[in-house]
Amino acid sequence: MLLHALARIGQTLAVLFVVSVASFGLLKLAPGDPVQIMLGSEYSPEAYESLVAEMGLDQPFLVQYAHWALNFVQGDWGTSFVAHTDIFTHAFKEALPVTLTLASFSLAFAILIGVPLGVLSAVKKDTAFDAGAAVFALTGTAFPSFLLGILLIWFFGVKLGLFPVMGYVSPWQDFWTGIYHIILPSLTLSTYFIAMITRLTRATLIEVLEQPYIAAARARGEPNWRVIWVHGVRNIAMPLVTILGLQLGVLLQGTVLTETVFNLPGIGQMLTSAVLGREYAVVQAGVMMTATLFIGVNLLVDLSYPLLDPRLRDRK
Amino acid sequence: MTHPDISEPSGHSGAQAIKTTAGRSIFVRRPFFTAALLVALGYVLASVFAPWITPYSPVAQSIDAMMKPPSVAHPLGTDSYGKDILSRVIFGARYALAIGFFSVLIGATGGLVVGLAAGLSGGWVEWVLMRLIDSILALPSLILAVAFIAILGQGVDKVIIAVGLSLIGPFARTVRADVMQVRVQLFVEAAHLMSIPRLKVIWRHILPNVIFPLAVQVTIRISEAILVSSSLSFLGIGVTPPTPDWGLMIAEGRAFVSFAPWMSAMPGFALALLLIALSIVGDGVREEFDPKLRRGA
Numbered sequence: 190m191l192l193h194a195l196a197r198i199g200q201t202l203a204v205l206f207v208v209s210v211a212s213f214g215l216l217k218l219a220p221g222d223p224v225q226i227m228l229g230s231e232y233s234p235e236a237y238e239s240l241v242a243e244m245g246l247d248q249p250f251l252v253q254y255a256h257w258a259l260n261f262v263q264g265d266w267g268t269s270f271v272a273h274t275d276i277f278t279h280a281f282k283e284a285l286p287v288t289l290t291l292a293s294f295s296l297a298f299a300i301l302i303g304v305p306l307g308v309l310s311a312v313k314k315d316t317a318f319d320a321g322a323a324v325f326a327l328t329g330t331a332f333p334s335f336l337l338g339i340l341l342i343w344f345f346g347v348k349l350g351l352f353p354v355m356g357y358v359s360p361w362q363d364f365w366t367g368i369y370h371i372i373l374p375s376l377t378l379s380t381y382f383i384a385m386i387t388r389l390t391r392a393t394l395i396e397v398l399e400q401p402y403i404a405a406a407r408a409r410g411e412p413n414w415r416v417i418w419v420h421g422v423r424n425i426a427m428p429l430v431t432i433l434g435l436q437l438g439v440l441l442q443g444t445v446l447t448e449t450v451f452n453l454p455g456i457g458q459m460l461t462s463a464v465l466g467r468e469y470a471v472v473q474a475g476v477m478m479t480a481t482l483f484i485g486v487n488l489l490v491d492l493s494y495p496l497l498d499p500r501l502r503d504r505k
Numbered sequence: 506m507t508h509p510d511i512s513e514p515s516g517h518s519g520a521q522a523i524k525t526t527a528g529r530s531i532f533v534r535r536p537f538f539t540a541a542l543l544v545a546l547g548y549v550l551a552s553v554f555a556p557w558i559t560p561y562s563p564v565a566q567s568i569d570a571m572m573k574p575p576s577v578a579h580p581l582g583t584d585s586y587g588k589d590i591l592s593r594v595i596f597g598a599r600y601a602l603a604i605g606f607f608s609v610l611i612g613a614t615g616g617l618v619v620g621l622a623a624g625l626s627g628g629w630v631e632w633v634l635m636r637l638i639d640s641i642l643a644l645p646s647l648i649l650a651v652a653f654i655a656i657l658g659q660g661v662d663k664v665i666i667a668v669g670l671s672l673i674g675p676f677a678r679t680v681r682a683d684v685m686q687v688r689v690q691l692f693v694e695a696a697h698l699m700s701i702p703r704l705k706v707i708w709r710h711i712l713p714n715v716i717f718p719l720a721v722q723v724t725i726r727i728s729e730a731i732l733v734s735s736s737l738s739f740l741g742i743g744v745t746p747p748t749p750d751w752g753l754m755i756a757e758g759r760a761f762v763s764f765a766p767w768m769s770a771m772p773g774f775a776l777a778l779l780l781i782a783l784s785i786v787g788d789g790v791r792e793e794f795d796p797k798l799r800r801g802a
Contacts, residue, residue, distance in 0.1 A: 200636070207640035218656050331784040333732060335739050336755060336773035339762055343770075347763045438645035442736075445647060449740055450759065457740075460648070464655045464742045472655045480643045 194492055201488045208480045209261070212473045213254050219469040261477070267470045280459060280474040287357060287455035288444045290367075294360075294375040295440065296433070299382030304422070304429075306383065307390025312417060314395060322387055329384025334443050338377040338450035345373060357453045374451045378443045382436070389432055393425040400424075427497050434490030438483050531793055538789035544782040552598040561589035563596040563749040575767055582767040584757060586747075590767065593749035594775045600750050601779065604665050605731035611669025612730070613723050616676020621715070623677065624684025625707065638681070641674030646733050649674075654742050664743045668734050672726060679722055680715055687714045717794070724790045728783035735776055751776045 225237075241247050248256070260266070266276040310322040345352045352373045360367025397403065398421055406416045445457030452458075456475050463471035495502045532539045551558065566586040575582040581590040623634035641649070646668070653667035687693060688711060696706045737743030738752030746753060751772040758768030 200639070203636045204639045204643055207636055208643055211640065212652070215652055215656065327784065328781060331728070331781040332777050333735065333773070333780065335736065335752075336769070336777055339755065339759055339769045339773065343762050343766045347766075438643075438648075442645035442647035445651075446736055446739065460651055461740045461742060464651060467655075469655060472652060476644065476648060476652050479645070479648050480640070483645070484643050 197488060197491050201484055204484055205481065208484070209258060209477065210254060212476045212480075213257055215476070216469050216473055217250070219467075266474050269468055269471060276471055276474050280456070280471065280478065284454060284456045284459045285478060286359070286361075287453055288441070288448070288457065290360060291371065291374055291378060291444050291447065291453060291455060292440050294371050295378040295382065295443075298375050298379035299386055302379070303383040303386025304390050307387040308394060308417065308422060310387065311391045311394035311398065314391075319391075322391070326384040326388045326391075329380050330388070332380065334377055334381060335446045335450050337380055338374070338447055341373050341377055342450070357451075374447050374453060377450065378440070378447045381443065382440065385432070385436065386429065389429060390425055393428050394421055397421050397424045427494065430490055430493065430497060434487045437486050438479075441479050441483065531789070535789050535793075537785055541782040541785035541789070544778065545786055548598050548779050548782075549602060551595050552602050555595050555599055559589075559592035559595050561592045563593045564588065564747050574765070575771075581771040582765070584754070584768050585761060585765075588747075590754070590771050593754060594751070594772050596749040597751045597754065597772060597775065598779070600661065600744065600748065601731050601735065601776070604661065604668065604734045605727045607665045608668035608730045608734065609672065609723055609727050611666065612672025612676050612726065613719060615670070615673035616678075617680055617715070617719060619673060619677040620680025621684060621707070621711075624681040625688065625711070635681075638674055638677045641671075642678065644671075646671040646675075646729065647736055650733055650737055651740075651742065654737060659742060659745050661744050661748065664734050664737055667737070668730050671733070672730060675726070676719070676722060680719060683715045683718050684711060687711050721790055721794050724783075725787035728780050728787060731776075731783070732780060 225232075246253070264277045264281070266280065268274070269276050269279065306322055310319040313319050353370055358366045358370045360371060394417075398417075403416060403420055406420045411420075441456075444455060445460060447453070448455040448457035449461060456478065459471060460475040463469075463475065532542075566588055573579055573583045579589050579591065581594060583589055584593070619634065619638065623631055623638060626634065644652070649671035650664075650667045653670055654663060657663040657667055693706060693710050696710055697703075701709075734743060735750065735752030735755075738750045739756045741753075741756060744750040744753055746757075754772035755769045755776070758765065758770075758772075761768050
């Protein structure tokens with residue numbers, strides 16, 4: 190088991206390495222000469238040469254990469270030349286928490302609504318409720334989230350005036366105001382996941398309920414709720430965690446769109462404005478953070494299997 | 506947003522189901538699939554005949570008809586420049602379908618090459634290629650497309666390339682999985698033993714067994730490509746105005762949502778309906794032709 194964990198960690202590091210080389214290459218491929226941009230329109234060839242040497246641009250690609258990677262790990266991500274702010278502070282300390290807050294609230298919504306919905310439609314299989322949940326699940330997975338966000342703004346914000354439609358307040362600073370601001374965005378982002386979890390829970394639970402241990406539990410005279418919620422639902426945890434790990438990417442790209450719809454100052458807004466302003470270092474920071482998050486969570490998912498399934502604990 | 510690769514547990518009665526239903530056409534057995542396919546075909550027809558069926562030019566502006574709600578003259582209303590939304594929505598289908606089709610073509614071709622290479626090579630080449638695929642998959646397709654757009658710039662052709670490149674990862678993964686299954690089959694081994702050249706074995710024996718599942722993937726991924734491309738346009742970094750692109754139209758309407766909600770809603774519903782239809786078609790194709798996913802009837 191330890192060996193398996195080490196192999197997985199090794200693979201993860203290799204993938205991180207490839208992603209970092211690629212996103213460093215992004216900066217190199219980007220159109221425009223950074224030295225020219227820094228020097229402005231008039232400069233002498235000597236000044237050009239000395240700045241190239243100073244920035245290490247005359248070094249081989251791999252040396253430049255190593256230099257960049259070392260700085261990156263230490264939190265030196267460069268300075269934004271539009272806003273003249275430190276990219277690390279902006280991206281990691283300001284934008285990332287917004288995105289993570291939105292993502293975690295959405296995930297919580299998705300599990301709290303999706304699992305019960307899926308369980309109910311598995312138990313009430315082939316009833317009107319099941320059919321309704323199936324239609325919702327299909328529509329929910331295919332419906333574009335940014336349209337849903339706009340419709341929610343129009344209905345709850347404009348028509349009913351129940352929720353604020355713009356702006357962000359951190360729930361960690363002012364809990365209730367923060368919650369109030371994050372409900373509509375989270376609902377927008379989580380709809381896809383509620384639908385997906387409903388589908389998955391239903392399909393898996395139907396299989397689980399046919400297993401002998403369920404029949405055994407019923408034979409022992411355990412109450413129905415215990416059979417379903419304890420013996421049944423416990424056994425869908427593994428596929429659920431696997432899919433959630435794999436779908437984290439979808440969650441992250443969903444935050445990009447949701448942040449734009451609701452004007453939340455997260456990674457999504459940072460990325461969009463960086464692309465429009467041709468700030469490649471910021472794009473790079475966003476790409477690296479997203480990839481690291483995704484790779485890291487999937488490593489955790491993989492390492493968590495033995496915790497979820499005792500049968501895997503003595504796997505060699 | 507990608508469609509979840511949820512591997513729903515395969516039923517035990519799969520083989521029986523084929524036997525009993527083999528005589529009936531897929532269109533009879535799957536009414537939702539048929540309806541969805543008709544809707545998708547309707548979009549294709551509308552985009553082909555767009556210049557003849559639209560009442561106005563998609564880019565014609567009119568000061569007299571700015572932000573008019575849906576009426577007889579403008580069935581879906583007008584936008585902030587007085588452009589007819591119905592005409593723009595119909596022309597938008599052209600862009601959505603063309604971008605979806607061509608970017609999936611790029612993704613499938615690239616994925617076929619990388620997946621074949623990863624599945625057929627062994628040792629460290631395979632390991633390197635797999636980590637490469639893993640690292641492409643480590644970024645969600647929209648984020649990857651954003652990164653490509655950052656290098657390429659904006660425009661319809663750039664969006665097609667960016668979305669296409671970002672789809673190579675998922676395609677490569679499925680192609681590799683199929684190659685791994687085929688290459689251990691007896692007929693491949695037999696061909697090798699008859700000392701048939703390696704390239705010919707790939708062409709005659711491996712490729713035909715990989716192409717069909719790839720075609721199934723293509724139908725499933727078109728909706729993802731359309732969603733990612735309209736997301737790029739919605740973010741304002743994809744197609745440039747005044748192109749009648751749905752994502753762009755939804756973004757333009759966002760600012761006016763409190764008094765002209767139809768501006769976002771009409772192109773939005775056009776997009777949503779197409780995505781739902783394509784998703785039903787994709788599910789149907791997958792369940793019908795992918796034996797690994799065939800559920801019990």
